[in-house]
Amino acid sequence: MKKVLILGAYGATAQIVIERLLNETDDQLVLYLRNSSRLSRYANNDRITIIDGDVQDVAVLKAAMQKDIDIVYSNVGGINLDRSAKPILDAMQQTGQKRLIFYSALGALHEVPGAFGRWNEETIQAALPGLRKSDRLIKAATAINTTQLRPAWLTNYDEVDYEITAADEPFKGTEVSRKSVADVIIKIINDPTLYQNDSIGINKPNTDGDKPAWL
Template sequence: MKILIAGAHGATAQLVAKRLIADTTDELVLFLRDAKRLGDWAKADRVTVVEGDVKQTETLVKALTDVDVVYSNLGGTDLADLTSELLAAMKQAGVHRLIFYSALGALNEVPGKFGAWNEQAIAAFLPGFRKANDLILKTPEIVTTQLRPAWLTNNDEVAYETTSATEPFKGTEVSRKSVADFVIRLLKDPSLYQNDSIGLDKPGTDGDQPSWI
Protein backbone atom coordinates (compact mmCIF):
# COMPACT_ATOMS: atom_id res chain seq x y z
CA MET A 1 0.00 0.00 0.00
CA LYS A 2 0.84 3.67 -0.13
CA ILE A 3 0.26 5.38 3.22
CA LEU A 4 0.35 9.09 4.02
CA ILE A 5 1.11 10.09 7.60
CA ALA A 6 -0.06 13.62 8.41
CA GLY A 7 1.76 15.21 11.34
CA ALA A 8 4.64 12.80 10.77
CA HIS A 9 6.93 14.33 13.41
CA GLY A 10 4.63 13.20 16.25
CA ALA A 11 6.13 10.63 18.60
CA THR A 12 3.54 7.97 17.83
CA ALA A 13 3.66 8.77 14.12
CA GLN A 14 7.40 8.13 14.09
CA LEU A 15 6.94 4.79 15.84
CA VAL A 16 4.38 3.80 13.23
CA ALA A 17 6.55 4.93 10.32
CA LYS A 18 9.64 3.10 11.59
CA ARG A 19 7.69 -0.14 12.03
CA LEU A 20 6.23 0.15 8.54
CA ILE A 21 9.71 0.64 7.11
CA ALA A 22 11.08 -2.33 9.05
CA ASP A 23 8.20 -4.78 8.72
CA THR A 24 6.41 -4.06 5.42
CA THR A 25 7.01 -3.13 1.81
CA ASP A 26 4.54 -0.24 1.99
CA GLU A 27 5.37 3.11 0.43
CA LEU A 28 5.20 6.03 2.89
CA VAL A 29 4.50 9.73 2.44
CA LEU A 30 5.52 11.69 5.54
CA PHE A 31 3.70 15.03 5.59
CA LEU A 32 4.82 17.65 8.12
CA ARG A 33 5.57 21.33 8.47
CA ASP A 34 9.33 21.08 9.05
CA ALA A 35 11.07 18.17 7.34
CA LYS A 36 14.34 18.90 9.13
CA ARG A 37 12.79 17.55 12.34
CA LEU A 38 12.91 14.00 11.02
CA GLY A 39 16.03 11.88 11.44
CA ASP A 40 18.04 9.84 8.97
CA TRP A 41 15.55 6.98 9.29
CA ALA A 42 13.18 8.99 7.05
CA LYS A 43 15.65 8.72 4.14
CA ALA A 44 14.62 5.14 3.39
CA ASP A 45 14.02 4.30 -0.27
CA ARG A 46 10.28 3.81 0.14
CA VAL A 47 9.77 7.11 1.97
CA THR A 48 8.80 10.45 0.46
CA VAL A 49 8.96 13.44 2.79
CA VAL A 50 6.63 16.34 1.95
CA GLU A 51 7.01 19.62 3.78
CA GLY A 52 3.76 21.51 4.03
CA ASP A 53 0.81 22.67 6.08
CA VAL A 54 -2.45 20.74 5.95
CA LYS A 55 -4.14 24.05 5.17
CA GLN A 56 -2.11 24.25 1.94
CA THR A 57 -4.71 22.34 -0.03
CA GLU A 58 -2.81 22.10 -3.31
CA THR A 59 0.29 20.70 -1.62
CA LEU A 60 -1.71 18.16 0.38
CA VAL A 61 -3.81 17.00 -2.56
CA LYS A 62 -0.64 16.44 -4.59
CA ALA A 63 0.90 14.47 -1.72
CA LEU A 64 -2.23 12.28 -1.63
CA THR A 65 -1.72 11.04 -5.20
CA ASP A 66 -2.21 7.25 -5.33
CA VAL A 67 -2.43 7.03 -1.51
CA ASP A 68 -4.52 4.15 -0.15
CA VAL A 69 -4.78 5.08 3.54
CA VAL A 70 -4.15 8.24 5.58
CA TYR A 71 -3.00 8.13 9.18
CA SER A 72 -3.60 11.49 10.85
CA ASN A 73 -1.39 12.35 13.82
CA LEU A 74 -2.48 16.00 13.73
CA GLY A 75 -3.13 17.88 16.95
CA GLY A 76 -3.45 21.29 18.57
CA THR A 77 -6.22 23.64 19.55
CA ASP A 78 -7.01 24.18 15.85
CA LEU A 79 -7.55 20.45 15.23
CA ALA A 80 -11.10 20.97 13.94
CA ASP A 81 -9.85 23.34 11.22
CA LEU A 82 -7.04 20.94 10.30
CA THR A 83 -9.49 18.03 10.16
CA SER A 84 -11.82 19.96 7.90
CA GLU A 85 -8.95 20.69 5.50
CA LEU A 86 -7.73 17.08 5.59
CA LEU A 87 -11.16 15.63 4.85
CA ALA A 88 -11.70 18.07 1.97
CA ALA A 89 -8.30 17.24 0.46
CA MET A 90 -8.94 13.51 0.76
CA LYS A 91 -12.26 13.88 -1.04
CA GLN A 92 -10.61 15.94 -3.78
CA ALA A 93 -7.84 13.35 -4.18
CA GLY A 94 -10.24 10.40 -4.10
CA VAL A 95 -8.75 8.83 -0.94
CA HIS A 96 -11.41 7.17 1.21
CA ARG A 97 -9.71 5.51 4.24
CA LEU A 98 -8.59 7.46 7.31
CA ILE A 99 -7.11 6.45 10.65
CA PHE A 100 -7.50 9.42 12.97
CA TYR A 101 -5.66 10.06 16.24
CA SER A 102 -8.26 11.49 18.62
CA ALA A 103 -8.24 11.56 22.44
CA LEU A 104 -10.05 10.16 25.44
CA GLY A 105 -12.96 12.41 26.28
CA ALA A 106 -13.76 13.18 22.66
CA LEU A 107 -17.08 11.36 23.06
CA ASN A 108 -17.72 12.45 26.67
CA GLU A 109 -17.13 8.80 27.52
CA VAL A 110 -14.71 8.98 30.47
CA PRO A 111 -16.59 8.27 33.73
CA GLY A 112 -16.06 9.26 37.34
CA LYS A 113 -13.30 11.30 38.94
CA PHE A 114 -10.87 10.49 36.17
CA GLY A 115 -13.31 11.87 33.62
CA ALA A 116 -13.69 15.08 35.59
CA TRP A 117 -9.91 15.39 35.97
CA ASN A 118 -9.36 14.75 32.27
CA GLU A 119 -11.90 17.42 31.32
CA GLN A 120 -9.87 19.99 33.21
CA ALA A 121 -6.44 18.71 32.21
CA ILE A 122 -7.04 18.97 28.45
CA ALA A 123 -9.82 21.55 28.47
CA ALA A 124 -8.08 23.63 25.79
CA PHE A 125 -7.94 20.68 23.36
CA LEU A 126 -11.18 18.76 23.89
CA PRO A 127 -13.37 21.16 21.85
CA GLY A 128 -11.14 20.51 18.84
CA PHE A 129 -11.37 16.74 19.24
CA ARG A 130 -15.14 16.91 19.64
CA LYS A 131 -15.61 19.15 16.61
CA ALA A 132 -13.30 16.87 14.62
CA ASN A 133 -15.50 13.91 15.57
CA ASP A 134 -18.58 15.79 14.35
CA LEU A 135 -16.86 16.60 11.04
CA ILE A 136 -15.86 12.98 10.53
CA LEU A 137 -19.40 11.76 11.22
CA LYS A 138 -20.68 14.26 8.66
CA THR A 139 -18.27 12.92 6.01
CA PRO A 140 -19.45 9.32 5.46
CA GLU A 141 -17.61 9.01 2.15
CA ILE A 142 -14.37 8.91 4.18
CA VAL A 143 -14.24 5.58 6.05
CA THR A 144 -12.65 6.52 9.37
CA THR A 145 -11.37 4.74 12.44
CA GLN A 146 -10.79 7.12 15.35
CA LEU A 147 -8.39 6.23 18.16
CA ARG A 148 -8.97 7.53 21.68
CA PRO A 149 -5.85 6.62 23.69
CA ALA A 150 -5.49 7.16 27.41
CA TRP A 151 -2.70 9.35 28.77
CA LEU A 152 0.46 8.37 26.97
CA THR A 153 3.65 6.90 28.38
CA ASN A 154 7.00 6.12 26.76
CA ASN A 155 7.13 2.70 28.42
CA ASP A 156 8.78 0.01 26.30
CA GLU A 157 5.75 -2.26 26.18
CA VAL A 158 2.81 -3.30 24.05
CA ALA A 159 -0.09 -3.89 26.42
CA TYR A 160 -3.56 -2.58 25.70
CA GLU A 161 -7.26 -3.27 25.68
CA THR A 162 -9.98 -1.58 23.65
CA THR A 163 -13.37 -0.06 24.32
CA SER A 164 -16.04 0.79 21.80
CA ALA A 165 -17.67 4.16 21.17
CA THR A 166 -20.63 3.14 23.33
CA GLU A 167 -18.64 1.83 26.32
CA PRO A 168 -17.27 3.84 29.26
CA PHE A 169 -13.54 4.42 28.90
CA LYS A 170 -11.26 2.12 30.92
CA GLY A 171 -7.86 2.81 32.44
CA THR A 172 -5.87 6.02 32.70
CA GLU A 173 -2.72 5.39 30.65
CA VAL A 174 -1.26 3.49 27.71
CA SER A 175 2.12 3.37 26.01
CA ARG A 176 2.81 5.04 22.69
CA LYS A 177 4.15 1.69 21.49
CA SER A 178 0.74 0.18 22.22
CA VAL A 179 -1.05 2.86 20.22
CA ALA A 180 1.41 2.41 17.36
CA ASP A 181 0.79 -1.34 17.44
CA PHE A 182 -2.95 -0.78 17.07
CA VAL A 183 -2.38 1.64 14.19
CA ILE A 184 -0.21 -0.96 12.46
CA ARG A 185 -3.03 -3.51 12.85
CA LEU A 186 -5.40 -1.13 11.09
CA LEU A 187 -2.93 -0.33 8.33
CA LYS A 188 -2.32 -4.02 7.69
CA ASP A 189 -6.08 -4.68 7.57
CA PRO A 190 -8.03 -1.49 6.76
CA SER A 191 -11.29 -3.45 6.92
CA LEU A 192 -11.07 -3.43 10.74
CA TYR A 193 -13.12 -0.99 12.86
CA GLN A 194 -14.52 0.94 9.93
CA ASN A 195 -16.54 4.03 10.88
CA ASP A 196 -15.82 3.40 14.55
CA SER A 197 -14.11 5.13 17.48
CA ILE A 198 -11.92 2.93 19.65
CA GLY A 199 -10.63 3.63 23.16
CA LEU A 200 -7.17 2.31 24.08
CA ASP A 201 -5.79 1.81 27.58
CA LYS A 202 -3.43 -0.47 29.47
CA PRO A 203 -5.37 -3.05 31.51
CA GLY A 204 -5.22 -2.53 35.25
CA THR A 205 -4.54 1.22 35.14
CA ASP A 206 -7.95 2.33 36.41
CA GLY A 207 -7.85 5.24 38.83
CA ASP A 208 -8.63 8.88 39.40
CA GLN A 209 -5.48 10.06 37.56
CA PRO A 210 -2.52 8.58 35.65
CA SER A 211 0.03 7.01 38.00
CA TRP A 212 2.69 9.71 37.57
CA ILE A 213 0.44 12.64 38.52
Protein backbone atom coordinates in the same frame (compact mmCIF):
# COMPACT_ATOMS: atom_id res chain seq x y z
CA MET B 1 2.36 -3.52 -0.59
CA LYS B 2 0.49 -0.36 0.33
CA LYS B 3 1.31 3.31 0.03
CA VAL B 4 0.70 5.10 3.31
CA LEU B 5 0.46 8.87 3.75
CA ILE B 6 1.45 9.90 7.29
CA LEU B 7 0.41 13.42 8.27
CA GLY B 8 2.28 14.98 11.17
CA ALA B 9 5.04 12.47 10.59
CA TYR B 10 7.37 13.93 13.21
CA GLY B 11 4.99 13.04 16.02
CA ALA B 12 6.29 10.57 18.61
CA THR B 13 3.73 7.86 17.79
CA ALA B 14 4.15 8.45 14.06
CA GLN B 15 7.88 7.83 14.31
CA ILE B 16 7.26 4.49 16.02
CA VAL B 17 4.82 3.59 13.23
CA ILE B 18 7.34 4.60 10.54
CA GLU B 19 10.07 2.39 11.97
CA ARG B 20 7.75 -0.58 12.35
CA LEU B 21 6.42 -0.25 8.81
CA LEU B 22 9.96 -0.08 7.45
CA ASN B 23 11.03 -3.12 9.47
CA GLU B 24 7.92 -5.28 9.18
CA THR B 25 6.39 -4.48 5.76
CA ASP B 26 7.32 -3.52 2.24
CA ASP B 27 4.96 -0.52 2.28
CA GLN B 28 5.88 2.76 0.63
CA LEU B 29 5.58 5.78 2.92
CA VAL B 30 4.83 9.42 2.19
CA LEU B 31 5.84 11.50 5.20
CA TYR B 32 4.10 14.89 5.44
CA LEU B 33 5.28 17.40 8.02
CA ARG B 34 6.37 20.95 8.65
CA ASN B 35 10.13 21.47 8.72
CA SER B 36 10.80 18.23 6.89
CA SER B 37 14.53 18.46 7.63
CA ARG B 38 13.66 16.95 11.02
CA LEU B 39 13.27 13.60 9.23
CA SER B 40 16.29 14.05 6.97
CA ARG B 41 17.57 10.64 8.10
CA TYR B 42 15.07 9.15 5.64
CA ALA B 43 16.11 11.34 2.71
CA ASN B 44 17.92 8.52 0.88
CA ASN B 45 15.45 5.75 1.68
CA ASP B 46 13.90 4.61 -1.59
CA ARG B 47 10.69 3.56 0.18
CA ILE B 48 10.07 7.05 1.56
CA THR B 49 8.89 10.32 0.04
CA ILE B 50 9.12 13.38 2.29
CA ILE B 51 6.85 16.36 1.77
CA ASP B 52 7.30 19.66 3.58
CA GLY B 53 3.82 20.98 4.20
CA ASP B 54 1.18 22.18 6.61
CA VAL B 55 -2.19 20.41 6.63
CA GLN B 56 -3.79 23.85 6.43
CA ASP B 57 -2.37 24.14 2.91
CA VAL B 58 -5.02 22.17 1.06
CA ALA B 59 -3.27 22.47 -2.32
CA VAL B 60 -0.10 20.80 -1.03
CA LEU B 61 -2.18 18.29 0.93
CA LYS B 62 -4.18 17.34 -2.14
CA ALA B 63 -1.00 16.90 -4.16
CA ALA B 64 0.30 14.49 -1.51
CA MET B 65 -2.94 12.52 -1.61
CA GLN B 66 -2.72 12.15 -5.38
CA LYS B 67 0.38 9.93 -5.15
CA ASP B 68 -1.52 6.61 -5.37
CA ILE B 69 -2.16 6.61 -1.63
CA ASP B 70 -3.97 3.59 -0.16
CA ILE B 71 -4.50 4.83 3.38
CA VAL B 72 -4.06 8.13 5.22
CA TYR B 73 -2.90 8.20 8.84
CA SER B 74 -3.23 11.56 10.60
CA ASN B 75 -0.94 12.07 13.58
CA VAL B 76 -1.62 15.80 13.61
CA GLY B 77 -2.26 17.24 17.06
CA GLY B 78 -2.94 20.59 18.65
CA ILE B 79 -5.53 22.24 20.85
CA ASN B 80 -7.79 23.13 17.91
CA LEU B 81 -7.75 19.71 16.30
CA ASP B 82 -10.83 20.46 14.21
CA ARG B 83 -8.86 23.12 12.32
CA SER B 84 -6.66 20.29 11.02
CA ALA B 85 -9.44 17.73 10.65
CA LYS B 86 -11.44 19.89 8.26
CA PRO B 87 -8.76 20.42 5.57
CA ILE B 88 -7.72 16.76 5.85
CA LEU B 89 -11.28 15.56 5.29
CA ASP B 90 -11.85 18.16 2.54
CA ALA B 91 -8.68 17.15 0.71
CA MET B 92 -9.58 13.46 0.98
CA GLN B 93 -13.04 14.04 -0.43
CA GLN B 94 -11.68 16.17 -3.28
CA THR B 95 -9.08 13.56 -4.23
CA GLY B 96 -11.25 10.48 -3.73
CA GLN B 97 -9.33 9.11 -0.76
CA LYS B 98 -11.49 6.72 1.25
CA ARG B 99 -9.57 5.35 4.26
CA LEU B 100 -8.38 7.43 7.22
CA ILE B 101 -6.85 6.68 10.61
CA PHE B 102 -7.35 9.77 12.75
CA TYR B 103 -5.47 10.32 16.02
CA SER B 104 -7.71 12.01 18.57
CA ALA B 105 -7.87 11.52 22.36
CA LEU B 106 -10.04 10.38 25.23
CA GLY B 107 -12.95 12.64 25.99
CA ALA B 108 -13.87 13.24 22.35
CA LEU B 109 -17.20 11.44 22.88
CA HIS B 110 -17.95 12.52 26.48
CA GLU B 111 -17.17 8.88 27.26
CA VAL B 112 -14.85 9.05 30.28
CA PRO B 113 -16.76 8.25 33.50
CA GLY B 114 -16.29 8.99 37.17
CA ALA B 115 -13.62 10.93 38.98
CA PHE B 116 -11.11 10.39 36.20
CA GLY B 117 -13.57 11.76 33.68
CA ARG B 118 -14.07 14.89 35.76
CA TRP B 119 -10.30 15.30 36.21
CA ASN B 120 -9.71 14.79 32.48
CA GLU B 121 -12.38 17.37 31.57
CA GLU B 122 -10.73 19.94 33.82
CA THR B 123 -7.17 19.14 32.75
CA ILE B 124 -7.63 19.19 28.96
CA GLN B 125 -10.63 21.53 28.81
CA ALA B 126 -8.90 23.76 26.25
CA ALA B 127 -8.51 20.85 23.81
CA LEU B 128 -11.90 19.17 24.24
CA PRO B 129 -13.93 21.47 21.96
CA GLY B 130 -11.53 20.73 19.09
CA LEU B 131 -11.68 16.98 19.74
CA ARG B 132 -15.47 17.03 19.75
CA LYS B 133 -15.77 19.22 16.67
CA SER B 134 -13.38 16.85 14.88
CA ASP B 135 -15.64 13.94 15.81
CA ARG B 136 -18.63 15.74 14.31
CA LEU B 137 -16.71 16.54 11.13
CA ILE B 138 -15.66 12.89 10.78
CA LYS B 139 -19.24 11.67 11.24
CA ALA B 140 -20.45 14.14 8.61
CA ALA B 141 -17.84 12.99 6.06
CA THR B 142 -19.73 9.82 5.22
CA ALA B 143 -17.73 9.12 2.04
CA ILE B 144 -14.61 8.54 4.15
CA ASN B 145 -14.12 5.35 6.12
CA THR B 146 -12.47 6.67 9.28
CA THR B 147 -11.10 4.95 12.36
CA GLN B 148 -10.82 7.53 15.12
CA LEU B 149 -8.34 6.66 17.87
CA ARG B 150 -9.05 7.86 21.41
CA PRO B 151 -6.02 6.88 23.49
CA ALA B 152 -5.72 7.45 27.22
CA TRP B 153 -2.94 9.63 28.63
CA LEU B 154 0.19 8.69 26.74
CA THR B 155 3.41 7.28 28.16
CA ASN B 156 6.76 6.42 26.61
CA TYR B 157 6.96 3.07 28.39
CA ASP B 158 8.62 0.31 26.39
CA GLU B 159 5.57 -1.95 26.27
CA VAL B 160 2.69 -3.04 24.09
CA ASP B 161 -0.19 -3.68 26.46
CA TYR B 162 -3.67 -2.41 25.70
CA GLU B 163 -7.37 -3.05 25.42
CA ILE B 164 -10.01 -1.47 23.19
CA THR B 165 -13.32 0.12 24.13
CA ALA B 166 -16.05 0.80 21.61
CA ALA B 167 -17.64 4.18 20.92
CA ASP B 168 -20.73 3.27 22.95
CA GLU B 169 -18.77 1.96 25.95
CA PRO B 170 -17.43 3.88 28.95
CA PHE B 171 -13.71 4.55 28.65
CA LYS B 172 -11.46 2.32 30.73
CA GLY B 173 -8.11 3.01 32.38
CA THR B 174 -6.11 6.21 32.57
CA GLU B 175 -2.96 5.65 30.50
CA VAL B 176 -1.46 3.77 27.56
CA SER B 177 1.95 3.65 25.89
CA ARG B 178 2.64 5.22 22.52
CA LYS B 179 3.99 1.83 21.43
CA SER B 180 0.58 0.35 22.17
CA VAL B 181 -1.22 2.99 20.10
CA ALA B 182 1.30 2.44 17.30
CA ASP B 183 0.49 -1.28 17.42
CA VAL B 184 -3.19 -0.53 16.80
CA ILE B 185 -2.27 1.74 13.88
CA ILE B 186 0.00 -0.92 12.36
CA LYS B 187 -2.78 -3.51 12.58
CA ILE B 188 -5.23 -1.21 10.81
CA ILE B 189 -2.73 -0.34 8.08
CA ASN B 190 -2.08 -4.06 7.56
CA ASP B 191 -5.81 -4.84 7.57
CA PRO B 192 -7.90 -1.76 6.70
CA THR B 193 -11.12 -3.73 7.34
CA LEU B 194 -10.48 -3.40 11.08
CA TYR B 195 -12.53 -0.82 13.01
CA GLN B 196 -14.19 0.59 9.91
CA ASN B 197 -16.24 3.76 10.47
CA ASP B 198 -15.50 3.44 14.16
CA SER B 199 -14.12 5.38 17.11
CA ILE B 200 -12.09 3.28 19.53
CA GLY B 201 -10.73 3.95 22.99
CA ILE B 202 -7.27 2.57 23.76
CA ASN B 203 -5.98 2.05 27.29
CA LYS B 204 -3.64 -0.13 29.31
CA PRO B 205 -5.64 -2.66 31.35
CA ASN B 206 -5.82 -2.27 35.12
CA THR B 207 -4.84 1.40 35.18
CA ASP B 208 -8.11 2.70 36.55
CA GLY B 209 -7.86 5.60 38.96
CA ASP B 210 -8.71 9.23 39.56
CA LYS B 211 -5.82 10.22 37.26
CA PRO B 212 -2.76 8.58 35.67
CA ALA B 213 -0.54 7.03 38.37
CA TRP B 214 2.54 8.95 37.22
CA LEU B 215 0.97 12.37 37.78
